[in-house]
Amino acid sequence: MKNNQECSDLTLNQPVSVILSLNQRTNLYQKFKSRIVHNPYLDRTLVSFQGNKQVPFFWFKYREGFSERLVTYLLQTLKPQPGILLDPFSGVGSSLFTASTLGWQTTGIELLPVGIFATQARIIAQKINIESLNIVISELKKINFQNYYDKSFAFSHLAITRGAFSSINEEQLVGYISYCHNFVANQDIRTLLIYSVFCILEDISYTRKDGQYLRWDVRSGRSKGKNEFNKGEVLSFEDAIYRKLKQITSDFNISPIQLDLFGEQLKLQLTDQKSSLVKNLEPKIHEGSCLDILPTLPENSIDCVITSPPYVNRYDYTRTYALELAFLGCSEEKVKHLRQQMLSCTVENREKRNYLQDYYTNRGRYQDFLRIDSTFKEQAALQEVLTILDNYKKEGKLNNKNIARMVHNYFYEICFVIYELARIVKSGGIIAMVNDNVRYAGEEIPVDLILSDIAESFGLKTRYIWTLGRGKGNSSQQMGDHGRTELRKCVYIWEK
Ligand SMILES: C[S@@+](CC[C@H](N)C(=O)[O-])C[C@H]1O[C@@H](n2cnc3c(N)ncnc32)[C@H](O)[C@@H]1O
Incomplete structure (x- = not known):
């Protein structure tokens, strides 16, 4: 009508x-x-x-x-x-x-904790000390994340997220998170660094968010149905996190001319x-x-x-955002609830x-x-x-x-x-x-x-x-x- x-x-x-x-x-x-x-x-x-x-x-x-x-x-x-x-x-x-x-x-x-975390991270970003953040990021760039792997920060998968990452990406992810928890003292900077990983979970995974559910790339070994799905490039953890950190720092260091483009x-x-x-x-x-x-x-x-x-x-947000919910520590029971x-x-x-x-x-x-x-x-x-x-x-x-x-x-x-x-x-x-x-x-x-x-x-x-x-x-x-x-x-x- x-x-x-x-x-x-x-x-x-x-x-x-x-x-x-x-x-x-x-x-x-x-x-x-x-x-x-x-x-x-x-x-x-x-x-x-x-x-x-x-x-x-x-x-x-x-x-x-x-x-x-x-x-x-x-x-x-x-x-x-x-x-x-x-x-x-x-x-x-x-x-x-x-x-x-x-x-x-x-x-x-x-x-959903997904939106809550994103909102809290942005509130923190508005107050962050940019110089201190830049210093921590330049330290991060020097390290091999796998060397910092601490199993107490292992990714606690849900049944629907298991197999989402290659083993190397998952190890690096956990190493990075472990480093943040064990070596970054400033809580706001730590939260922002962890949020950076939250923002790249899809990019480094074999999944693609697709309205009602998560689609699985054939390389995961989990894809179902007649039509095999290939999502294209799956970024390495290192590439993805450096890109995200670069995006974040360049947003903070935005020039006055660029600012004009974005309005008052x-x-x-x-x-x-x-x-x-x-x-x-x-x-x-x-x-x-x-x-x-x-x-x-x-x-x-x-x-x-x-x-x-x-x-x-x-559309089931608890399925499309399952990776992010698992990353935030939600259990199967919590997700069902x-x-x-x-x-x-x-x-x-x-x-x-x-x-x-x-x-x-x-x-x-x-x-x-x-x-x-x-x-x-x-x-x-x-x-x-x-x-x-x-x-x-x-x-x-x-x-x-x-x-x-x-x-x-x-x-x-x-x-x-x-x-x-x-x-x-x-x-x-x-x-x-x-x-x-x-x-x-x-x-x-x-x-x-x-x-x-x-x-x-x-x-x-x-x-x-x-x-x-x-x-x-x-x-x-x-x-x-x-x-x-x-x-x-x-x-x-x-x-x-
Ligand atoms: C269409 S999205 C809104 C997105 C929002 N406008 C933004 O810019 O991010 C709907 C949102 O409602 C949330 N939601 C669903 N049921 C809810 C409920 N009972 N109470 C509060 N939020 C709920 C979902 O998690 C989702 O984030």
């Missing part, structure tokens, strides 16, 4: 049962269509990590990350006066760091690193699930939310309804729980989609029977997030959310419209549903079965 024309085209050749089953989504489209606006400024690179490729301090490739330009654009367009910003799915902290250099006080919530906020951050301004505006970060943490935040306390939740697309705590976006996620009911009841907020629960049940377009998916499940039309449960749980949980955001944002406050629409078994789920309608049930007003230049295609299998149509990829702007 890209536009009105497409809506009516869609109904022309369909049997009556299908037309009826589209009714609620068509009505919802009619409700919001004047607010669905193509924003030519927003393109795919702006909304993704790609937009940060040349930006200093982006040392870790977090594919789900925002670009700084997007956050700057949103703030300058929607809330030019700095205040208090929250990102309840803060990832590696792109919105927090960008906003803080524009004068905002920022708070992030992130579940970065200039402030880099040239005035030790100023009290930057220190005061250091992002605050909560580690945990926003489903637990948002209900603890005071109401009417936030001026702006810029966020991007996981999409309902089956994190997977279940995530906003449901994989077919493995189990329902959190009972948990949420108990949690709200124990906080004396049972009435809020009931309100959120009934808003979910009363969202007609959502219930239409869920009924269809349940039928498809019974008819064996879904390529995984748990897709219906995942979609159900995703919307159920995100209702809680939106309710809490509506509660804690101040009157006049803005919420900007980036998300993609999806399609399962040919059935389009207009995530943008459903979430905007839920937001309105909780007292927010939808200012715009900004669509990006090009929508997102389908998986090749869906394209084959149902023909290619574009799905909206959007930034929704809600106001209290």
